[in-house]
Amino acid sequence: MGVTVKDVARAAGVSTATVSRALRGFATVDPETRAHILRTAERLDYVGSPAAAALSTGRTRSIGIITPYISRWSFARMLSGIERELRANELDVVLYCLGDPSDPHPAPPLHRLRRRVDGFIVMSVAAESPDLEELFKVEVPVSLIGTSAPGVASVLIDDTAGARTATEHLLSLGHRRIGLIYGRENRDPLVLERPRYLGFVAALEEAGIAPDPALEQAGHFTVEGGEEAMRRLLDADEPPTAVFAMSDEMAFGALRALRDLGREPGLDVALVGFDGHEMADVFGLSTVSQPLESLGSQGARNLVAELAQPGRPREVTVLPTELIVRSSSVGPDGATPRAARRRHGPQDAGR
């Protein structure tokens, strides 16, 4: 179909072995010969066949990305970071989208994919998930983002600490009835839900407040879901005076519910989201911001390192989150200045 090493070898008057060596920059090739071969290859417009190379070496120079979502804001941002980093390392990106973990879906054909890629980057999928069952059976480089598992490289944020900080912020404003908008019904929650829930509860209990199931509503990580959750919360006999939403997208929906009901965010009901969505500022939404691109690129770097040096010690990196206080929690004229920020990094993650 195309021009092959053989053609280049013939045209350059050398063997295919030498062509291969020259093209891959081996030091054991006479500089003059190499130059000649390079020119010949260029002239013939030679392009190597990745399939043949893969068959011969066993390496594909591409990486599989396993993710539950592509278009959710936070996932798209992480994907972007991953793609940039892998491309910089001349690795191709093979995308595999699982779909919502709570929805019924066929298990991903990881055995098939496994032969297509040199390693996997897995985003926010619990290591114990049946989706990944096959993955850990085989010997294959894996880098985790947003989760961790024993003996596997991973990069994540301290979800528990982030949620705790958000809740403590609401408590410090004097709120005692604090509602929660979480994601999915409990069946098979996204991996980030549990730690965020634990942080929320821990902050409450430290303040001597018992968690109240009536104040917890599912928002399905969508704008609409968040809106409905907020309506249900406000419909209660004793509605909360403050709400923590596990994602900014749900918090946006909650804001809409507040607006439609004529309540002023930060005055009538305080609200804090999670993610650091680029539009949170537009809404004046307080949020726990996380470094999404960095999560992606660091996760990619972990895999690249593992590929270069298999069996090296696996790193677990915890990236810092940051509470950004805006008018949705302190009101337009809140005593806390708009720019008030409290950092929450790995250094005090254990608090």
Next chain:
Amino acid sequence: MGVTVKDVARAAGVSTATVSRALRGFATVDPETRAHILRTAERLDYVGSPAAAALSTGRTRSIGIITPYISRWSFARMLSGIERELRANELDVVLYCLGDPSDPHPAPPLHRLRRRVDGFIVMSVAAESPDLEELFKVEVPVSLIGTSAPGVASVLIDDTAGARTATEHLLSLGHRRIGLIYGRENRDPLVLERPRYLGFVAALEEAGIAPDPALEQAGHFTVEGGEEAMRRLLDADEPPTAVFAMSDEMAFGALRALRDLGREPGLDVALVGFDGHEMADVFGLSTVSQPLESLGSQGARNLVAELAQPGRPREVTVLPTELIVRSSSVGPDGATPRAARRRHGPQDAGR
């Protein structure tokens, strides 16, 4: 490294050729032998090598996606639609992100990629772009989304009609000074900018209004950019009473500028965006909505069809847009009901 056809053949007591035929469901295999082979393969946990198959057949069963962005909302949505459709056809997705066309960047190594995939889906990149130069030199199946080129399958919306409809809507509300927030400086604009601009100007001129360069500001397709553009517009000697923004993300920024300046959207300044962003409703933003997932999946289907039947007539599909009127253009108590909608599909695209 792994178990191969040879192993299966030996274990099943047949030849590798028969194994290959059985595994791929050829009719010319005795049902009993096939069942036996399938069981043996299952038992040995056999997985075919895509590299070997690709080398042998010349087909890779994967598709390259060329896109300027991953995490911009509209692109992420289209990507999602593409991925779902390709996966349903058992094609793998290889993602290649170009980066902003206006920023300096190296040309994509399409010659290299070309051997990795069976075809390309190109999103919102002008066919004349130097980035694609190599692509059209080679004989390779291509499906375009958001652009079109002679003799190439493509799916897009009528950007001109969409922009015209938005502008006509503002004109019909009585506005005469209408501002524009476009994307990038003119050097190497995104492919969608030109037709949207033409639609904007056409509507103005039909109403007897000459376009005023002072009323056109770049917003770089970001929230921040949109905010700054709106500030510049309002700083003018004769500020516009209405503004059309080429993307919802820029419109959100514009809304923030209005809020910060104490102007009421829809009352003081009317605003219409473009995309149908999921958060437009939260903001009460009027917008020209486009079916992003459908653009993606239809683009994927076009490529699949081309792969199945090379040289078949290439389709150009124009999907409808829809003007959704909200309070940002008619005010909170606008005469136009909130749900007012006007469709703008292929049928009246020429209007």
Next chain:
DNA sequence: TTGTACGCGTTATCAG
């Protein structure tokens, strides 16, 4: 219906 044997384009080994 099944088996034999060759080709796909590289890389790696080993001898020169």
Next chain:
DNA sequence: CTGATAACGCGTACAA
């Protein structure tokens, strides 16, 4: 430093 040659794992004429 270079060349011949054997893998790599699968698909497929062709023969049986």
